[in-house]
Amino acid sequence: MERWKGKPLELPIDFGSLSRLDLVFEGMRRDEGTFTAYVFLNAPRLRADAGRDHPRFAAAFTLFAHEQCWGDEGHCDWKREPVSPFDMRPEHDVTPTAVTLDVTDAIRRLGNPDQLTVTVHATKLADPKETQGIVRFERLTAVAYR
Amino acid sequence: MPVTAPAQPAATTAALKLRESVSQLSEDALGRFREAVRGFMARSDNRGYQFYAGWHGVPLGLCQHHNAVFLPWHRGYLYHFELALQDIDSDVTLPWWDWVDEAGIPDAYSKRTAGGRRANVLHDAPIKPFGVQPRRGWPTRTSRRPGGDPSSGQHPIGPPIRQYWDWIMEPSSFDEFNRRITFVHDNLHGWVGGTMGDPNWAAFDPLFWAHHTMVDRVWRIWQHNNPGAMANYPFLDRAMTYAKAPSFKVREVLKVSQLGYEYAAQSASVPGTV
Numbered sequence: 001m002e003r004w005k006g007k008p009l010e011l012p013i014d015f016g017s018l019s020r021l022d023l024v025f026e027g028m029r030r031d032e033g034t035f036t037a038y039v040f041l042n043a044p045r046l047r048a049d050a051g052r053d054h055p056r057f058a059a060a061f062t063l064f065a066h067e068q069c070w071g072d073e074g075h076c077d078w079k080r081e082p083v084s085p086f087d088m089r090p091e092h093d094v095t096p097t098a099v100t101l102d103v104t105d106a107i108r109r110l111g112n113p114d115q116l117t118v119t120v121h122a123t124k125l126a127d128p129k130e131t132q133g134i135v136r137f138e139r140l141t142a143v144a145y146r
Numbered sequence: 147m148p149v150t151a152p153a154q155p156a157a158t159t160a161a162l163k164l165r166e167s168v169s170q171l172s173e174d175a176l177g178r179f180r181e182a183v184r185g186f187m188a189r190s191d192n193r194g195y196q197f198y199a200g201w202h203g204v205p206l207g208l209c210q211h212h213n214a215v216f217l218p219w220h221r222g223y224l225y226h227f228e229l230a231l232q233d234i235d236s237d238v239t240l241p242w243w244d245w246v247d248e249a250g251i252p253d254a255y256s257k258r259t260a261g262g263r264r265a266n267v268l269h270d271a272p273i274k275p276f277g278v279q280p281r282r283g284w285p286t287r288t289s290r291r292p293g294g295d296p297s298s299g300q301h302p303i304g305p306p307i308r309q310y311w312d313w314i315m316e317p318s319s320f321d322e323f324n325r326r327i328t329f330v331h332d333n334l335h336g337w338v339g340g341t342m343g344d345p346n347w348a349a350f351d352p353l354f355w356a357h358h359t360m361v362d363r364v365w366r367i368w369q370h371n372n373p374g375a376m377a378n379y380p381f382l383d384r385a386m387t388y389a390k391a392p393s394f395k396v397r398e399v400l401k402v403s404q405l406g407y408e409y410a411a412q413s414a415s416v417p418g419t420v
Contacts, residue, residue, distance in 0.1 A: 001299040036300040062336035067344040097212035123299030
């Protein structure tokens with residue numbers, strides 16, 4: 001299991017007027033294998049086996065992802081650029097994606113926090129004992145809707 | 147009387163074929179489906195099971211996930227696969243795995259034998275990607291590990307997932323429905339585990355086709371509930387690639403009746419007057 005704990009997200013909004021709050025994991029990699037992640041909010045003392053019934057549990061997701069590159073060198077290099085202005089080929093099939101989680105209910109259970117600290121516990125499907133490189137993304141953004 | 151619709155491109159009217167729950171198939175229908183799959187698997191050329199399974203991951207890698215054409219691309223993929231199966235037996239259709247209301251993997255796919263002591267072709271399958279030399283480390287046969295190791299870490303949710311049905315069906319926007327059904331789709335691939343948990347190999351497992359037929363059915367039901375919701379979808383003219391003609395634009399796979407099938411929980415017919 002891999003644990004990722006983000007820096008506190010500053011949220012100067014009135015949670016009482018909130019209609020929805022999403023957490024968006026941007027640039028989520030999907031070239032290192034399928035994993036399942038549990039997401040917790042403002043949970044400073046979190047055991048590794050904290051489950052869906054934990055009071056600070058917010059959401060869970062499984063990402064269906066390619067386990068390993070089977071081709072020659074460069075086959076899974078998703079960062080390729082168009083080779084010409086006429087290059088209309090679609091993006092690479094393991095190009096990172098965005099994972100959006102609706103955590104509105106979990107936020108409401110927290111009351112009206114000034115900050116939001118997100119912790120992710122992730123387990124790799126093919127190797128549950130793996131502890132790093134399981135969940136990789138560029139940025140986490142909280143998006144609030146009134 | 148069968149349900150009919152105009153068939154493209156000849157604009158004739160033709161009977162639609164019904165895709166049914168695998169657990170509701172009669173013994174005879176399930177037996178015919180198994181025999182068709184057996185014949186499909188016996189073909190080693192580009193009409194065979196290994197060829198079609200290879201469109202998704204190894205070797206062709208055409209599959210689409212986590213984007214706007216996830217559902218349309220897989221609908222077209224099922225269309226091609228089902229027609230190839232119907233080349234063996236024109237009366238069979240792809241059955242769906244009802245992971246909303248039924249626990250575990252259906253018996254039709256989980257039993258090692260079927261029809262006496264004969265191996266069940268729906269239990270597992272060889273992995274021999276068409277036209278390429280196998281590489282070191284490639285699996286040679288499909289595998290499953292439903293539920294994974296319960297003592298280790300975080301887990302997908304196993305079927306039945308009825309408690310999420312309203313959540314899946316709630317959105318009136320296709321983008322939001324697509325996001326939610328993607329969660330469910332990914333979750334079930336992860337729950338089955340083994341080679342079903344890796345896009346490179348998942349389509350070699352016979353269960354993959356029942357899983358995706360269910361995903362397609364859920365989309366069909368959502369379409370029933372939200373008529374016209376995709377009329378202005380910005381990706382209607384996005385082309386989708388397959389390893390055989392026809393290729394499709396998104397708009398060409400929106401009506402399942404134009405692809406020759408419908409979904410039924412059950413169906414019954416009686417003779418008419420002529």
